[in-house]
Amino acid sequence: MATVAVAGAGPVGLMLAGELRLAGIEVVLVDRLAGRTGESRAGGIHPRTMEVLDQRGLMAEFLAAGRPIQAGHFSGLFLDFSGFATRYPYTLAIMQAAVERLLEERAAELGVRVRWSTEVTDVHQDAGGVVVTVRTPDGTERLAADYLVGCDGGRSSVRKLAGIGFPGTPATMTALLGDVELAEPPAEPVFQKRREHGDFSVLDFEPGWYRVMTNEYDHVADRDAPVDVEDLRRALIRIAGTDYGMHSPRWVSRYSDAARQAERYRHGRVLLAGDAAHIHFPAGGQGLNLGVQDAMNLGWKLAMVAGGHAPESLLDSYHAERYPVAERVLHNTRAQTVLGHPGAHTEALRDLVRELIDFDEVNGYLGGMISALDIRYRVADGHPLLGRRMPDLDLKTSAGEVRLYSLLHGGRPVLLHLGDHPESAAALTGWDDRVDVVAARCPDEQMNVPMVGEIAVPAACLIRPDGYLVWTAEDEPDTASLRDALTTWFGARRC
Ligand SMILES: Cc1cc2nc3c(=O)[nH]c(=O)nc-3n(C[C@H](O)[C@H](O)[C@H](O)COP(=O)(O)OP(=O)(O)OC[C@H]3O[C@@H](n4cnc5c(N)ncnc54)[C@H](O)[C@@H]3O)c2cc1C
Missing domain, CATH: 3.50.50.60 (FAD/NAD(P)-binding domain)
Structure with missing residues (x-):
């Protein structure tokens, strides 16, 4: 193996x-x-x-x-x-x-x-x-x-x-984060302020402790230098003028905008x-x-x-x-x-x-x-859905009602037939060890896709295990193009 x-x-x-x-x-x-x-x-x-x-x-x-x-x-x-x-x-x-x-x-x-x-x-x-x-x-x-x-x-x-x-690009600023207790916390659970020397957040994350974050844009710290709660306290006082009674740190970390x-x-x-x-x-x-x-x-x-x-x-x-x-x-x-x-x-x-x-x-x-809903991979030219994530449609199959994403639980590609032309299922011969074929009905004729808008539900489509569409047919499937897509993404046909 x-x-x-x-x-x-x-x-x-x-x-x-x-x-x-x-x-x-x-x-x-x-x-x-x-x-x-x-x-x-x-x-x-x-x-x-x-x-x-x-x-x-x-x-x-x-x-x-x-x-x-x-x-x-x-x-x-x-x-x-x-x-x-x-x-x-x-x-x-x-x-x-x-x-x-x-x-x-x-x-x-x-x-x-x-x-x-x-x-x-x-x-x-x-x-x-x-x-x-x-x-x-x-x-x-x-x-x-x-x-x-x-x-x-x-x-x-x-x-x-x-x-x-x-x-x-190297760091241009310094950010600190600490999970701490506060003796005098701000009243609001999400307290974020922008000030003359930078900005800071005090977040009431979980009972008993707060996450305090500071961003200072006028200096770059040595990324290998040790960091502790006193660094965070000083930064907070520089920006906010108070440390809100900070004590009992669980964790303090420093990071930057190095990209x-x-x-x-x-x-x-x-x-x-x-x-x-x-x-x-x-x-x-x-x-x-x-x-x-x-x-x-x-x-x-x-x-x-x-x-x-x-x-x-x-x-x-x-x-x-x-x-x-x-x-x-x-x-x-x-x-x-x-x-x-x-x-x-x-x-x-x-x-x-x-x-x-x-x-x-x-x-x-x-x-x-x-x-990340707008991702479109360059898988093929043509249909506006190619390379985009398939929406989680409600479907009816012979086994009952299912959500499309449940068909992907096994991590296998799915050839999904939603129309009246199941002949593309036959094109799958030789790939059925790797690809699941599912026939279903979708009660909706249209679906809403981010960055595309309302678009007709396809008659058939090939969905990768990560949920992206690599082949689609609007009416009668073109089995030659389906075989090409199967070979490209899931290897050669087995005789
Ligand atoms: C302040 C802050 C807030 C953030 N907030 C968000 C957020 O809200 N949402 C978000 O999506 N992301 C956020 N991120 C980013 C997120 O934390 C990271 O992108 C994420 O942890 C990356 O995961 P990873 O598994 O790639 O790496 P890591 O989480 O860094 O894990 C790497 C692992 O590799 C191990 N390792 C290192 N070297 C070796 C070695 N030689 N051999 C064996 N093991 C090794 C380490 O011990 C570690 O366990 C934030 C980051 C910061 C700094």
């Missing part, structure tokens, strides 16, 4: 490990930490991330652990997701630690155990596979795998060991995902969302290739599709950082952007970008 080594058991490594196991791939998941720290950088997930989790049947647990809030934003300027055509038109407030716990539980159910205290220190690859050297409390060990994926965060060892460059991206996401048998592939200021809360969706894009492709079903070239579509998505996120976070600067000129610009966001089109455009 093919084996994939995954370095890093953060949210992205966990998501990827689950995806690979779901497709029957052996996974070795290592992390240099001794165990979970309980720390949470991210505090929320966005609509498209919730949709991909729903495509694997995971949303009930996530909804139980989180709280829907209307809190999408662009540089702190409110974006309204409530009118978006999705079952999840909001941000789910959920701590990163809870996301990791749920993804680890899912990976464990599928048979993946994290090997803690196991740090990747060297990588060697050749035509036959990858040898990953790890340091453990018992010494050095060599792990053999067919592929290695570095999900080992912004300072990724895998990226460096594979010799993949990480160009971008860098791996020049390639694949070097032979080594791939990168999540923060290992891209870092940026957490403006708009996009990083974890971006990484989980990297894992969703890569998981099924790597499983197809490692399992011997599809050619290696399928892996190149991972870089081709995900690099531009992250490039755009880096771009928008740079813009958001500039919009964050203090001063009368920026305030004037913020007022103008706020007024623009009042227009539905602008709210839809920026919200589509932040929520």
Whole structure:
């Protein structure tokens, strides 16, 4: 059985490990930490991330652990997701630690155990596979795998060991975060202010403690210097004039707006995902969302290739599709950082952007970008749905009423027939070991797709395991083009 080594058991490594196991791939998941720290950088997930989790049947647990809030934003300027055509038109407030716990539980159910205290220190690859050297409390060990994926965060060892460059723009500002107790907290649960020397937030995150964040735009701190609660206290006093009686820190961290991206996401048998592939200021809360969706894009492709079903070239579509998505996120976070600067000129610009966001089109455009509902991969020319996410339609099948996303729970591609021409099902002969075929009726003739609008429900469509559409027919299916799409995405026909 093919084996994939995954370095890093953060949210992205966990998501990827689950995806690979779901497709029957052996996974070795290592992390240099001794165990979970309980720390949470991210505090929320966005609509498209919730949709991909729903495509694997995971949303009930996530909804139980989180709280829907209307809190999408662009540089702190409110974006309204409530009118978006999705079952999840909001941000789910959920701590990163809870996301990791749920993804680890899912990976464990599928048979993946994290090997803690196991740090990747060297990588060697050749035509036959990858040898990953790890340091453990018992010494050095060599792990053999067919592929290695570095999900080992912004300072990724895998990226460096594979010799993949990480160009971008350096830090221009300094941000601090602390989860602390406050003797004199502000009255409002979400207290965010912009002042002469920067901006700060005091968020009543969970009972008993607050998340305090500061952004200072007039200096860049040494990223390797130690940081503690006194740094946060001084920054808060500089900006807000008070420390709100801060004490008993659980966690203090420093970060910046350095924005860098791996020049390639694949070097032979080594791939990168999540923060290992891209870092940026957490403006708009996009990083974890971006990484989980990297894992969703890569998981099924790597499983197809490692399992011997599809050619290696399928892996190149991972870089081709995900690099531009992250490039755009880096771009928008740079813009958001500039919009964050203090001063009368920026305030004037913020007022103008706020007024623009009042227009539905602008709210839809920026919200589509932040929520990732607007993604369109370049899979083929033609129909406006090609390369976009398939909406979660209500369907009627011979087995009863189902939601479209439930058809994707197994992580397999789906050829969905909604019209009167099931002959394209016959075209599937030779791919039925890899692709599910489902005949159903959709009570609606039209569906609403972000960035497209109202559009006719297709008569048939081919949906990838990550929920994106790669072939569609409006009436009588063209079986030759269906076979082409099947070969491109899911490998050659088996006789
Ligand atoms: C203040 C702040 C707020 C944020 N808020 C949001 C938000 O609201 N929404 C959002 O989407 N994103 C947010 N983010 C971004 C988000 O936290 C990251 O994008 C996310 O953690 C990336 O996940 P990852 O799995 O790629 O990397 P990480 O979470 O960094 O995990 C990497 C793992 O790799 C391990 N590792 C490292 N080196 C090695 C090695 N050599 N061998 C083995 N293991 C190794 C580490 O121990 C770690 O467990 C925020 C970030 C910050 C700083």
